[in-house]
Amino acid sequence: MKAVAVLYGGKSGEHEVSLISAASIVKNLSTEKYSVTLIGIAKDGKWYLQEMPAFSSNESSMAGMPAIQKGKRVMVLPGAGLWYESSPSRYKKLPCDIAFPVLHGTFGEDGTVQGLLECADIPYVGAGVLGSSIGMDKAITKALWAEKNLPITDYLVVRSEEMKQPDINAFLTRKIEARFGWPCFVKPACAGSSVGASKVPAGESLLEALHRAFLYDNKVLIEQFIPAREIECAVLGNDNPVVFAPGEIIPTHEFYDYEAKYKDPDGARLEVPAKLLPSQEETIKKLALEAYTALTLHGMARVDFFMDKRTGNIMLNEANTIPGFTAISMYPRMCQAGGLSYSELLDRLVELGEEEYTKKQKIAYSFAN
Numbered sequence: 001m002k003a004v005a006v007l008y009g010g011k012s013g014e015h016e017v018s019l020i021s022a023a024s025i026v027k028n029l030s031t032e033k034y035s036v037t038l039i040g041i042a043k044d045g046k047w048y049l050q051e052m053p054a055f056s057s058n059e060s061s062m063a064g065m066p067a068i069q070k071g072k073r074v075m076v077l078p079g080a081g082l083w084y085e086s087s088p089s090r091y092k093k094l095p096c097d098i099a100f101p102v103l104h105g106t107f108g109e110d111g112t113v114q115g116l117l118e119c120a121d122i123p124y125v126g127a128g129v130l131g132s133s134i135g136m137d138k139a140i141t142k143a144l145w146a147e148k149n150l151p152i153t154d155y156l157v158v159r160s161e162e163m164k165q166p167d168i169n170a171f172l173t174r175k176i177e178a179r180f181g182w183p184c185f186v187k188p189a190c191a192g193s194s195v196g197a198s199k200v201p202a203g204e205s206l207l208e209a210l211h212r213a214f215l216y217d218n219k220v221l222i223e224q225f226i227p228a229r230e231i232e233c234a235v236l237g238n239d240n241p242v243v244f245a246p247g248e249i250i251p252t253h254e255f256y257d258y259e260a261k262y263k264d265p266d267g268a269r270l271e272v273p274a275k276l277l278p279s280q281e282e283t284i285k286k287l288a289l290e291a292y293t294a295l296t297l298h299g300m301a302r303v304d305f306f307m308d309k310r311t312g313n314i315m316l317n318e319a320n321t322i323p324g325f326t327a328i329s330m331y332p333r334m335c336q337a338g339g340l341s342y343s344e345l346l347d348r349l350v351e352l353g354e355e356e357y358t359k360k361q362k363i364a365y366s367f368a369n
Helices: 015-028 112-119 129-136 138-147 160-164 168-179 203-214 258-263 278-294 330-337 342-361
Strands: 002-009 034-041 047-050 074-077 081-087 090-093 098-102 155-159 184-188 198-200 219-224 228-237 247-251 268-271 299-308 314-320
Touching: 002 015, 015 034, 015 098, 015 342, 047 074, 074 112, 098 112, 098 342, 112 129, 129 138, 138 155, 138 219, 138 278, 138 314, 155 160, 155 168, 160 168, 160 203, 168 203, 168 219, 184 203, 198 203, 203 219, 228 278, 228 314, 228 330, 228 342, 247 330, 278 299, 278 314, 299 330, 299 342, 330 342
Parallel strands: 002 034, 002 098
Antiparallel strands: 034 047, 074 081, 081 090, 155 219, 184 198, 184 219, 228 247, 228 299, 247 268, 299 314
């Protein structure tokens, strides 16, 4: 029986979303194959050992999800794995064959935890340090995709120090109008779940949207608005990834914001598989694979697209290396539609994490004559 440490919570604005995803994952991990250890990361970044009954709530809703319980501290020791505080100032090692980070957003999906686990010599599920870091940064992601001649929407990058410039609103307004016009989207470069994102209909509301986005990052994207269908594609694998048939998000809100994703039960309709022409599905799956490879990803990712309702053009939006894993999330639903059950998906992710760890163990890290 494999010992799996599920890491969830975290310091990001997606802390609560992580609780729901973790609850769903724990419910679907086979009790015959795995012994599960729950490690909750509080909003201040401290790690605590959690009791299993913490996940007795409805895992498809944010309402009623239990907060991280602060009790036994968990420590990560370089080269020595995970340890917990068994009594004041006394620690015992936690059994851990593989870690399963369920940490959406910063300090979890951005390569930081992945690097910590590698220093502790712990195998883990999902993308590595580089792929996680690249995938988290939407500006770097778009730049790499553009370098590979993959289709993306037009965008501008604004850094926090630029906001000190006089007449920054007028300056950015001119740039937006010259590049792609109104409306546009403003979002933090390194955040997910539409945290801090706004649709801006006119120049006078631009500063308000920018200030909201800068609460969550020091780099912000201003993106071209496309009246589009929102298509998503699940990719699973390491060296030979598999791409599943796409699904579609049909929001009832103005756009698929945080409220629509996690608070409003009627915030969107999810169609899996999406209603696409065979040629459209083939194009999306091909682009998803190319996008995944360009970002040096392995394990899993959900690759998101826009399909222009006017022209049918297909453009890449972003990649999520730790996509939502709630009972209603698109990533597991797309895999299920492709014949891979939720529990089988979790088994495969554990296998892929072990496979990547084994491959890295064969690398020489020191030079000897």
